[in-house]
Amino acid sequence: MIETNRIEFKEKLTDTLEKEVVAFLNYSEGGVIYLGIDNEGYTIGIDDCDEIQLKIKDKLKHNIEPSCLGLFNIVVEKRDNKNIIKIIVASGSETPYYVKKYGMSPKGCFIRLGSASEPMSINMIETLFSKRTRNSLGKIKSNRQDLTFAQLKIYYEARGLKLNEQFASNLELLTFDGSFNYVAYLMADSNGTSIKVAKYRGLNKVHLIENNEYGYCSLIKATKSVLDKLELENKTAALITSKERIEQRLWNPIALREAVINAIVHNDWTSEVPPVFEIYDDRLEITSAGGCSIIKNQEHFFQGYSNPVNRQIMRIYKDLKMVEHLGSGMNRILTYYKKENFLLEDIFLRVIFYSNHNKIKTTQETTQETTQETTQETVNKKSTKDKILEYLKETPTLTRNDLAKLLKVTPDTIKQHLAALKKMKKIGRMGSTKSGYWKVLNINEEKHEK
Numbered sequence: 001m002i003e004t005n006r007i008e009f010k011e012k013l014t015d016t017l018e019k020e021v022v023a024f025l026n027y028s029e030g031g032v033i034y035l036g037i038d039n040e041g042y043t044i045g046i047d048d049c050d051e052i053q054l055k056i057k058d059k060l061k062h063n064i065e066p067s068c069l070g071l072f073n074i075v076v077e078k079r080d081n082k083n084i085i086k087i088i089v090a091s092g093s094e095t096p097y098y099v100k101k102y103g104m105s106p107k108g109c110f111i112r113l114g115s116a117s118e119p120m121s122i123n124m125i126e127t128l129f130s131k132r133t134r135n136s137l138g139k140i141k142s143n144r145q146d147l148t149f150a151q152l153k154i155y156y157e158a159r160g161l162k163l164n165e166q167f168a169s170n171l172e173l174l175t176f177d178g179s180f181n182y183v184a185y186l187m188a189d190s191n192g193t194s195i196k197v198a199k200y201r202g203l204n205k206v207h208l209i210e211n212n213e214y215g216y217c218s219l220i221k222a223t224k225s226v227l228d229k230l231e232l233e234n235k236t237a238a239l240i241t242s243k244e245r246i247e248q249r250l251w252n253p254i255a256l257r258e259a260v261i262n263a264i265v266h267n268d269w270t271s272e273v274p275p276v277f278e279i280y281d282d283r284l285e286i287t288s289a290g291g292c293s294i295i296k297n298q299e300h301f302f303q304g305y306s307n308p309v310n311r312q313i314m315r316i317y318k319d320l321k322m323v324e325h326l327g328s329g330m331n332r333i334l335t336y337y338k339k340e341n342f343l344l345e346d347i348f349l350r351v352i353f354y355s356n357h358n359k360i361k362t363t364q365e366t367t368q369e370t371t372q373e374t375t376q377e378t379v380n381k382k383s384t385k386d387k388i389l390e391y392l393k394e395t396p397t398l399t400r401n402d403l404a405k406l407l408k409v410t411p412d413t414i415k416q417h418l419a420a421l422k423k424m425k426k427i428g429r430m431g432s433t434k435s436g437y438w439k440v441l442n443i444n445e446e447k448h449e450k
Contacts, residue, residue, distance in 0.1 A: 070315030
């Protein structure tokens with residue numbers, strides 16, 4: 001590991017920490033600072049990690065403007081059997097950030113250039129300031145000021161944290177004039193926000209069989225209710241083979257939890273449109289407001305470079321251990337699902353989790369067909385494979401997604417059927433993976449299969 005545009009090494013805590021953090025806050029990708037590693041990359045270690053962590057939090061909380069609470073995370077890690085401290089810094093939306101005692105000047109504003117933190121020019125500072133996000137939730141006044149927070153206090157106390165009389169100020173639930181802001185409205189015991197979990201019979205929205213609403217309460221409570229509901233829906237199916245019993249849930253539970261919380265925490269609440277969760281026979285769709293309007297760089301988005309849309313909400317979810325390190329949620333989702341499961345549009349983001357049960361059913365069907373040499377299909381009912389062959393005979397250029405739509409199954413189901421047909425030498429791939437096509441083979445053509 002070496003120093004890069006996103007990695008900085010420091011042997012110990014010094015007075016230049018704020019400068020490095022400000023540089024990453026102003027940088028589009030954020031970054032990571034390691035304490036206890038020298039400039040050459042050798043591990044020095046940190047002796048009193050608990051005390052140093054408290055000093056870091058205090059320095060970043062009081063010495064940087066605008067507030068960066070919710071934009072950094074501090075973690076103790078082991079390297080070469082020594083303790084080091086990892087400070088994860090997200091890119092902020094209220095640039096330029098600056099070291100408070102030097103103000104918004106070249107002495108206080110820094111940005112990451114290569115592996116160094118360089119002062120900003122006056123022109124750069126003025127340009128960033130003119131583009132600063134002004135409609136953040138913390139600056140929007142709640143339309144209700146008679147808010148109470150009993151639920152929020154209970155959740156904090158369950159984590160061993162107590163909210164004192166200054167909690168509204170400490171959690172940044174107030175506007176500059178001391179009124180409750182929109183974050184406070186979302187966290188209050190009573191509000192007008194509701195998150196919907198709908199369930200349909202079939203593959204479209206024609207037959208609604210359940211429509212549950214979780215809300216009009218603290219967003220924390222609503223989040224937990226949605227998680228509980230989807231946990232209940234996330235049933236387990238089993239495939240019994242000659243060697244083992246394979247059990248699989250509808251959707252991967254780790255990725256599911258991350259996707260649910262991401263949809264709520266990073267939702268564009270300024271639009272006053274809450275996330276929606278929709279369950280179909282073959283998939284779960286999670287839709288949140290924002291899309292390209294808040295995700296400017298898709299590559300950074302998928303690489304997990306965190307740029308919290310609602311840092312005050314992120315800070316509260318971190319306090320309550322509902323999120324872990326900044327940017328780690330996307331990495332956990334992509335461990336089990338692909339980028340193709342994300343649909344990023346101008347004003348919304350949709351995550352689609354196809355049911356694992358379809359894979360089990362297809363595997364069972366494939367196993368039965370390949371081991372039993374299926375005799376004859378019922379006269380009026382053809383197998384999925386026969387239908388695929390018919391479609392490909394008529395239109396060889398049909399893609400996996402085209403076939404999935406025609407047969408009303410998932411692309412993964414089609415993929416497994418195509419693989420089985422190829423193994424049975426019923427079809428052959430002509431040309432490249434991207435620009436080629438499937439050819440239905442006659443017996444005499446099998447030797448030409450690619």
